[in-house]
Amino acid sequence: MTASTLYARTNQRPDTTLVTVGRTVFGGPDIPMIAGPCSVESYEQLVTVARFLRNLGVNCLRGGAFKPRSSPYSFQGLGEEGLMLLGQVRREMGVAIITEVMSIEQIELAEPHTDCFQVGSRNMQNFELLRALGRQEKPVLLKRGFSATIEELLNAAEYILLGGNNNVILCERGIRGFDPSTRNVLDLGAVAVLKQRTHLPVIVDPSHGTGQRSLVAPLAKAAVAVGADGIIIEAHPTPEESVSDAAQAISLQELENLALQLVPVAFSVGRSLLLEPAGYSQPV
Numbered sequence: 001m002t003a004s005t006l007y008a009r010t011n012q013r014p015d016t017t018l019v020t021v022g023r024t025v026f027g028g029p030d031i032p033m034i035a036g037p038c039s040v041e042s043y044e045q046l047v048t049v050a051r052f053l054r055n056l057g058v059n060c061l062r063g064g065a066f067k068p069r070s071s072p073y074s075f076q077g078l079g080e081e082g083l084m085l086l087g088q089v090r091r092e093m094g095v096a097i098i099t100e101v102m103s104i105e106q107i108e109l110a111e112p113h114t115d116c117f118q119v120g121s122r123n124m125q126n127f128e129l130l131r132a133l134g135r136q137e138k139p140v141l142l143k144r145g146f147s148a149t150i151e152e153l154l155n156a157a158e159y160i161l162l163g164g165n166n167n168v169i170l171c172e173r174g175i176r177g178f179d180p181s182t183r184n185v186l187d188l189g190a191v192a193v194l195k196q197r198t199h200l201p202v203i204v205d206p207s208h209g210t211g212q213r214s215l216v217a218p219l220a221k222a223a224v225a226v227g228a229d230g231i232i233i234e235a236h237p238t239p240e241e242s243v244s245d246a247a248q249a250i251s252l253q254e255l256e257n258l259a260l261q262l263v264p265v266a267f268s269v270g271r272s273l274l275l276e277p278a279g280y281s282q283p284v
């Protein structure tokens, strides 16, 4: 297969593909936010976040039940119990859920409780996982590997599309650099490149991209300015107490402040931030 045929499924269309998560559309003129904790910790934690998001007008809740941790001694996630909690909050609050799967078995476990499967940075080239997600109907949020080129990210997306699942959202989440000043180097240039090379929606994760809560807002604004089709943020009711990624978690109030700051930035690039406050839609 030549390079041009390899990318046929990602660059052949002039317009951005619309990918719908729950009732939220990614890839259109409106820019949605996804927010929530790094890890699912408890029902109270999730329902507090979900209630806040609904009032703010954000319909997509993220939270990991299976956590890919660098150390086997770190918290690994609540697993199936975490999925049950996500499912419960999804039913009760009507928010769409995005949660990570790290293996083929976890796809089946997560499917009844989620609206979108996240493939994490460490699994971007888990090709069997990608093939299995290609056989699913629900959308996939594919995060860029922290050492992956843009071409490798597009090839990873290709695995999912080839299986018949066109509902792929790409996510720039930072790549490994030489400078420990930030956790990763958020490659916003890659967003501009991807917007030229693929019809898939491209979103940005400034939380993992920087690793520091004070840097999340400025990089989120830069991401919207450069053309991101969405933003994914780690937010927690008590950020310092997060069981994982505490340093980069922002509070719910900071999340609201950020959303308000993103409104004029989106407007300045001819788009609008998608906020649908409670009452706009009913729980599903």
Ligand code: PEP
Pocket: 038, 064, 068, 119, 120, 121, 122, 143, 173, 208
């Ligand atoms: C996460 O979203 O919590 C996560 C582990 O992200 P990444 O795969 O980008 O490190």
Ligand code: MN
Pocket: 038, 039, 208, 234, 244, 245
């Ligand atoms: Mn995290």
